Amino acid sequence: MSSIGIFLDRDGVINEVLSHRVKFVNKPKDFFLLDGVGESVKRFNDAGYHVFVVTNQGGIGLGYMKEAALHDIHKKMEEDLAEYGAKIDDISYCPHKPHVGCACRKPEPQMIVKLAEKHGIDLAKSYMVGDREPDIVAGKQAGTKTVLVGEREDVTGHADMYFPDLLSFSQWLITNLNKEK
Template sequence: MNKAVFLDRDGVINEVLTQRVRFVNKPSDFYLLPGVGEAIKLMNDLGYNVFVVTNQGGIGLGYMKESALEKVHQKMKDDLKAFGASIDDIAYCPHKPHAGCACRKPKPQMLLDIAERYAIDLAESYMVGDREPDIDAGREAGTKTVLVGNREESSIAASMQFTDLLAFSKWLAGDSI
């Protein structure tokens, strides 16, 4: 069985709800957060499969088409390649919020599907997110959960918390932060 790090996208990998970017609906809206390229490269070097699991309700709401999302994800891969980093696969939920689908986080279906496809040991894996639905999905899938960012929502019960993805990846590598 393989071990993995599942990453939420917006707010973990890239900017969202900042002065520069409100939502990421086209490649020109996509900006890696500081340290993300180095963090994912380190995860790759440590032998973790790295997957992105992201809710993309903008598709269901008509703000973007799946073809535009594919272009955003290609930009993400290209930006990461500059650091020698790579993502093994990307899963996304295109449905509207509150659509009741099985794939939208906080439900764990995206993680479970990837785990089956890639023979992932969920108990030895991590779900990294910046919001409660990410943490809930990881917990329901059976992963360890990691909250990143400086959210004031202290009620989110993750297994661990870090300021950003690079701090978490250094912890994974055994470095002191």
């Protein structure tokens, strides 16, 4: 039996970016969970969903940070989520510069597809949650349902669902899951 996955973009979905206290996340000290994210991931975990992070990290290719720093940032993310009893099953990232035409950078679906193959995920029953059009396009190309959160970019007509934040989506998903039981 295949499992269902929740694929999350990182910056703007899980953590602050372009906010009053952080522009980009290039060091662990720049990483701040958005309100409700810990509770959301815990809800997904408790409902039996696999939770993945798929993130473009062009700052590596552009020389703004090293891969070791990215691993430290992801370690802090996992520690912050653990405070809520929440966990991420796996993380995939594209370290390449924007516009180099690699197969892994969103809007390409490769990160999602490879995680799905590795973990036995049914993409047609899964969700890609992002805050920008490349996230939604990647999810569509991978065959997931797509969820746009926040208001950073208008992709009217592309996403399957719209929510103000991850917490709102998690509440909707768990409520609908319980209705199906």
